[in-house]
Each structure stands twice: as C-alpha cells, then as structure tokens.
Amino acid sequence: MGPNRTWLLIAPAMLVIGVFMVLPLFLAVGYSFMTANPYGGVTAPATFDAYLQFLYQRDFDDSLVFSPSYALIILRSVYLAIATTIICLVLGLPVAWYIVCQTPERRRILLFAVTLPFWINTLIRTYCWILILRDEGLANGALRHAGIISDPLPLLYNDGSILLGLVYTFLPFMVLPIYSTLERIDPRLIEAAHDLYAGRAAVFRRIVWPLARPGALAGATLVFAPALGSFLAPDLLGGGKKLLIGSLIQMQFTSSRNWPFGAALSTVVTVVVLTVFVIRSRRVEEERR
Amino acid sequence: MTKWKEGFSSLALAAAILGAITTTVLADAGELHIYNWTDYTSDEMIKKFEAETGIKVTIDTYDSNETALAKLSSGAAGYDVMIISNDFVPIFVKQKLFQEVDAGAMPNFKNVDPKWQHRPWDPDAKYTVPWVWGTTSYSVDTAVYKGPTDSLKPLFDPPAELKGKVGMFGSPTEVISLALVYLGKDQCNSNPADLKELDALLEAQKPFVKVYNSDGIVERQVAGETVMHEQWSGKALATRQQKSTIKYVYPKEGAVGWMDNVAVPTTAPNLDNAKKFLNFLMDPENIALQQKYTGYQSAIAGSNKLLAPDIGGSPEFNPPADLKITFAPSCDEKAIRAYDRIWTNLRQ
Numbered sequence: 001m002g003p004n005r006t007w008l009l010i011a012p013a014m015l016v017i018g019v020f021m022v023l024p025l026f027l028a029v030g031y032s033f034m035t036a037n038p039y040g041g042v043t044a045p046a047t048f049d050a051y052l053q054f055l056y057q058r059d060f061d062d063s064l065v066f067s068p069s070y071a072l073i074i075l076r077s078v079y080l081a082i083a084t085t086i087i088c089l090v091l092g093l094p095v096a097w098y099i100v101c102q103t104p105e106r107r108r109i110l111l112f113a114v115t116l117p118f119w120i121n122t123l124i125r126t127y128c129w130i131l132i133l134r135d136e137g138l139a140n141g142a143l144r145h146a147g148i149i150s151d152p153l154p155l156l157y158n159d160g161s162i163l164l165g166l167v168y169t170f171l172p173f174m175v176l177p178i179y180s181t182l183e184r185i186d187p188r189l190i191e192a193a194h195d196l197y198a199g200r201a202a203v204f205r206r207i208v209w210p211l212a213r214p215g216a217l218a219g220a221t222l223v224f225a226p227a228l229g230s231f232l233a234p235d236l237l238g239g240g241k242k243l244l245i246g247s248l249i250q251m252q253f254t255s256s257r258n259w260p261f262g263a264a265l266s267t268v269v270t271v272v273v274l275t276v277f278v279i280r281s282r283r284v285e286e287e288r289r
Numbered sequence: 290m291t292k293w294k295e296g297f298s299s300l301a302l303a304a305a306i307l308g309a310i311t312t313t314v315l316a317d318a319g320e321l322h323i324y325n326w327t328d329y330t331s332d333e334m335i336k337k338f339e340a341e342t343g344i345k346v347t348i349d350t351y352d353s354n355e356t357a358l359a360k361l362s363s364g365a366a367g368y369d370v371m372i373i374s375n376d377f378v379p380i381f382v383k384q385k386l387f388q389e390v391d392a393g394a395m396p397n398f399k400n401v402d403p404k405w406q407h408r409p410w411d412p413d414a415k416y417t418v419p420w421v422w423g424t425t426s427y428s429v430d431t432a433v434y435k436g437p438t439d440s441l442k443p444l445f446d447p448p449a450e451l452k453g454k455v456g457m458f459g460s461p462t463e464v465i466s467l468a469l470v471y472l473g474k475d476q477c478n479s480n481p482a483d484l485k486e487l488d489a490l491l492e493a494q495k496p497f498v499k500v501y502n503s504d505g506i507v508e509r510q511v512a513g514e515t516v517m518h519e520q521w522s523g524k525a526l527a528t529r530q531q532k533s534t535i536k537y538v539y540p541k542e543g544a545v546g547w548m549d550n551v552a553v554p555t556t557a558p559n560l561d562n563a564k565k566f567l568n569f570l571m572d573p574e575n576i577a578l579q580q581k582y583t584g585y586q587s588a589i590a591g592s593n594k595l596l597a598p599d600i601g602g603s604p605e606f607n608p609p610a611d612l613k614i615t616f617a618p619s620c621d622e623k624a625i626r627a628y629d630r631i632w633t634n635l636r637q
Binding site for chain 2: 041243
C-alpha cells in the first residue's frame with residue numbers, strides 16, 4: 001500500500017478527531033481569554049481575567065480580594081475523583097479476577113452482567129439511588145423495619161453519597177480493562193509459583209498484580225477522567241450543597257453567564273487529565289525498558 | 290398486467306391531484322412557526338387553532354432565555370411568534386428583535402385581566418400578550434410545622450426544629466430574588482451593604498437547608514424529606530393534591546412573580562397569522578387549554594372557571610388581591626457577578 005492510500009484511509013478518522021475533539025478544545029482555550037458578554041457568549045478584548053478569577057474575586061465594593069472558593073472546589077473535585085479511582089480499583093480487581101477464574105460459559109454471563117447497567121440511562125440510575133438513600137427510602141426503611149435504627153440515617157446529600165454515585169457509575173470502566181489483561185495470564189505461571197512454595201499473597205503480589213497493572217492503569221485513567229468532570233452524581237446525590245468543578249462549569253455557561261471563566265475551568269480540567277495521562281504513559285514506557 | 294398498471298397509474302394521478310388540492314388549501318391559510326420552551330405548548334390548543342383557522346402550525350423549542358436570545362440576535366429568521374419570560378422582554382425590545390403588533394388594540398384584549406393590561410415590561414401592550422404566569426414563594430407541611438405561615442421569615446430564618454428540613458431552588462437568581470423580597474431590598478442589587486446582608490442571610494440559612502435543587506420538589510415534599518421548600522404556585526398545587534396538609538404561603542413581605550409572554554419577532558414571515566394567534570390566545574377558552582397542559586395561571590379573566598374547580602378555584606391559582614408581587618428584571622452584569630459570588634461562596 002502506497003503512502004497515498006494510507007493517508008486516504010486515515011483521513012476520515014483524522015477528520016472526526018479534528019472536528020469533534022481538537023477544534024472544540026482550541027475553541028475552549030480561546031474563549032477562556034475573552035471577555036464575557038452580558039447575556040452569554042464572549043466578546044473582545046482578550047484578557048487574563050478568567051484565570052485571575054481562580055484566586056481573586058471582586059468584592060462587593062469592587063476591590064480585588066483573595067478568595068479560596070474556587071481553589072477549594074477544584075481540590076474537592078480532584079480528591080473525590082482520586083477516591084473514586086482507588087475504591088473502583090479495590091473493588092474492581094477482585095471482581096475481574098473472579099470472572100477470569102470461571103468457565104468460559106459463566107464468564108460470558110458475568111461480563112454481560114457487568115455491562116448491564118449501560119443499558120439504562122445514567123440519569124435514571126442515579127435517580128434510583130435517591131429513592132434508595134433518602135430518609136423515607138428503601139435503605140432507611142429496611143433498617144427501621146429490622147429495628148436497628150429509629151430515626152433515619154442521613155445517607156443522602158453528603159460527600160459519601162456523591163462518592164457512592166461516582167463509584168457505582170464508573171466501576172465497569174475499571175473491571176473491563178483489568179479483566180482483559182488478566183484473561184491473558186498464562187495459568188501455568190501461577191501453578192509454577194505454587195510449586196515453588198509461594199503462598200496466595202505472594203502469588204498475587206509477584207505474579208497477578210504485575211501482570212494486571214497495565215489494565216489497572218488503563219482503568220484508573222478511564223475512571224479518573226470522567227469522575228473529575230462529572231456533574232450528575234454531585235448535583236443529584238450531593239443535593240447541590242457543595243459545588244464540584246463539573247457543576248461549576250455548567251453554572252458558568254448558564255445562570256452566571258460567564259463563558260470565559262467556564263472555558264478557563266474546562267481548560268484546567270483538561271490540563272489535569274492530560275498531566276495524568278502523560279505521567280501514566282511515561283511510567284508504562286519506563287517499565288518496558 | 291397492463292390493466293393493473295393503468296389502474297395503478299390513474300390512482301396515483303388521482304392521489305397527486307388530491308394532494309395538490311389539499312396543499313393549496315393549506316397554503317392559502319398559510320403557516321405559523323412558533324418558538325417556545327420545551328414541553329410548553331398544549332397540543333389540544335394548537336389543534337383547535339389549526340381547525341379554526343386552517344393555518345398549519347410548526348413548533349421549535351429552546352431550553353433557556355439566553356439560548357433564544359442568542360439564536361434571534363444571530364439573525365435566525367423564520368419564527369412568527371415566540372414565548373419569552375418577562376425579564377427578557379425589554380432586552381429583546383431594546384435590540385429591536387420584536388416588532389410592534391399593538392396587542393392592546395386587538396379585539397380579545399378586553400379579556401385580559403385589568404391588572405395585567407399594563408405589565409411593567411410592556412406597559413402599553415405594544416409588543417406582547419400574556420401566556421401563563423405564576424408566583425414563587427414556599428410551601429410547608431402544616432402537619433409537621435405548626436408555627437405561623439404568613440411571612441418569609443420561617444423560610445429564611447427557620448426555627449431550630451427545621452434544621453436540615455428546608456429545600457431551596459437550585460438557581461441562584463430565584464433564591465436571591467425571594468431573599469431580597471424578604472429583606473425588603475431592591476432586585477438586581479449591587480449595593481455593597483445590601484449584598485453583605487444578603488450573603489449573611491443565606492449563610493445563616495444554610496445549616497437548615499437540606500438541598501438546593503429545583504427538580505423533584507413535589508416528590509421531596511410528599512415523601513416528607515423536606516418540611517418547607519421554595520416553590521412555584523403551580524407545583525405547590527400539584528403537591529397539595531397528593532398531600533392535603535401542604536400549604537402554599539402568601540407572605541406579608543410579598544412573593545416573586547414570573548410571566549411568560551407571546552411576542553412577534555421582527556423577522557416573522559407570516560405577520561397576519563401571528564396576530565391571529567395572539568388574539569386567539571386572549572380568549573379564555575383557548576388559554577384554558579394551555580393552562581390544563583402546563584398547570585399554571587393565566588392572565589385572561591374567566592379562564593379559571595373553565596378548569597376543574599379544585600384547580601381553577603384553588604388558593605394557589607388565586608393569590609389574595611393585596612399580595613405584593615415582585616417581578617424581577619434581568620440583572621446587569623455587576624449584579625449577576627455579585628450573585629454568582631454569593632452563590633459560589635455559599636456552596637464552596
């Protein structure tokens with residue numbers, strides 16, 4: 001195949017990536033350096049105001065003061081995304097391992113079960129958690145019925161319920177990549193380890209985990225990136241009392257009518273995610289050497 | 290075989306002629322393109338309009354005032370009428386996106402309730418006719434909360450027993466509008482002293498607030514998750530129909546009002562049909578169909594009587610005559626930024 005044909009074959013994919021990914025990305029970065037239009041949208045002149053707003057705000061009397069609000073919101077979002085990733089890893093690894101150990105027939109059924117939630121809209125699934133967790137919901141009802149509690153536990157509208165919603169939504173993204181790497185492990189390696197008197201812990205630590213790592217890393221990025229920008233779970237399950245970066249961005253494009261700041265926030269999210277990607281691919285390369 | 294073919298072609302010809310006739314008939318009466326919020330146009334009402342006038346109606350929708358403004362000011366043409374909130378009417382008029390239709394001189398204008406004939410955003414009814422409207426206050430479960438319900442004080446300065454039992458809207462402008470009514474301050478406020486007071490009020494209220502969310506309020510109230518919730522009149526009625534102890538409060542400080550209006554864009558291709566539609570909407574029988582669909586009040590006298598008595602005659606649909614209703618205008622950038630700051634700090 002000549003170089004011309006190769007280009008022709010790649011062209012559609014490049015076009016899609018260019019038009020739907022690279023162009024909007026540059027548009028967002030461009031918008032973040034513009035001035036907000038009073039009714040949404042942006043106008044000239046170009047400024048750094050949007051980035052200044054991360055740490056400084058105009059006080060009610062128009063003086064510029066230091067304000068940690070946005071920094072706090074961004075930190076909370078990163079912290080929740082990291083926590084989601086760790087919990088997904090801890091829960092996802094044994095699940096993937098369990099599926100790998102089954103007969104091919106059962107593997108298929110279990111894999112189907114893992115992807116089953118994708119058949120229902122995320123909004124509906126998240127809303128179901130409200131029905132389960134609320135004061136008069138299923139969880140509190142069951143506990144009260146069993147006589148364990150008399151007053152309902154505050155299960156909904158806190159960081160815990162946000163975390164639960166995020167883990168629930170993104171767990172399959174961790175299980176599937178780990179499964180695909182574990183599936184390729186040669187079972188004889190494990191047998192050999194046992195023959196050499198390795199205990200279960202040693203087998204996991206020295207055989208399974210090193211081989212599962214690429215899958216776990218792929219899963220971690222697949223979970224971390226969308227968890228950082230998610231606004232459905234935080235809004236519905238968090239009760240809107242604590243802002244996360246996803247809701248903050250959405251707010252800037254709607255009620256706050258501050259598109260440049262919204263664009264600046266999205267740029268920050270992109271930079272954080274890209275940094276994570278770069279660190280990851282560096283480490284993968286180092287391990288290969 | 291040839292016979293069958295012949296028969297088929299003559300049938301096709303007949304169908305084509307018939308089709309041509311019907312389209313000519315429709316083309317004679319013309320078309321009407323409506324631009325409205327999503328899920329906000331009654332099918333029954335549109336069918337009645339089409340049957341009475343022979344005009345073919347097409348509906349296109351938007352999801353926020355800002356979207357509609359952006360679309361029209363970017364030069365989008367083709368809409369004959371559009372529905373728009375009271376706060377955005379002056380912006381559209383100022384940018385010359387609406388044309389004068391002199392609604393006040395239309396035959397059905399006499400049906401408009403006298404108190405809505407001179408609306409602050411269109412005092413002489415030059416541009417718009419009312420669509421539906423409502424008030425914003427709060428509703429409370431009187432089976433749980435036994436205190437006084439004549440003021441906004443229990444909502445913004447709740448008694449200790451309501452800690453974590455209050456719900457507020459998720460939109461900063463709507464929360465702040467009502468808070469400013471409680472404080473007796475101007476809407477769209479950028480006075481530093483007033484803003485500090487507003488900020489302090491919302492911060493002090495926060496421990497009592499369970500959730501800031503405008504969706505699912507009826508459910509939360511019926512399930513008893515929130516005892517008190519900022520609420521629109523129409524939704525408050527829907528809540529009371531499911532739980533009879535819910536009361537919609539008309540506070541002595543006043544309530545916030547909102548009204549959607551029907552206007553004609555400058556670029557409307559079918560001006561005459563647009564005017565027919567505006568006049569049609571001021572007939573109580575027609576706007577009542579719209580009310581049935583959305584569950585809000587109308588500004589046309591006598592339309593409530595055409596609804597089921599438990600809706601048309603409900604306290605939620607009939608605010609007391611002496612209720613002070615504040616319609617918040619669209620705020621300037623300075624106030625919007627200040628509101629944004631208060632709202633973000635509140636939820637940081």
